[in-house]
Amino acid sequence: MINGAHAIPYSKDAEADRRFLRDVLGFPYVDSAVAG
Numbered sequence: 001m002i003n004g005a006h007a008i009p010y011s012k013d014a015e016a017d018r019r020f021l022r023d024v025l026g027f028p029y030v031d032s033a034v035a036g
Contacts, residue, residue: 011017021027 009017
C-alpha cells in the first residue's frame with residue numbers, strides 16, 4: 001500500500017492546482033514551499 005509520495009510539479013497557476021488536488025482529488029494536505 002502506498003501512503004505517501006513526493007513530487008515536484010511546475011505550474012502556471014499553482015493556487016488553482018492546489019484547489020484541484022484538495023477539492024477534487026481529496027488530498028488532505030498539499031505543501032508548497034518557495035525556495036529563495
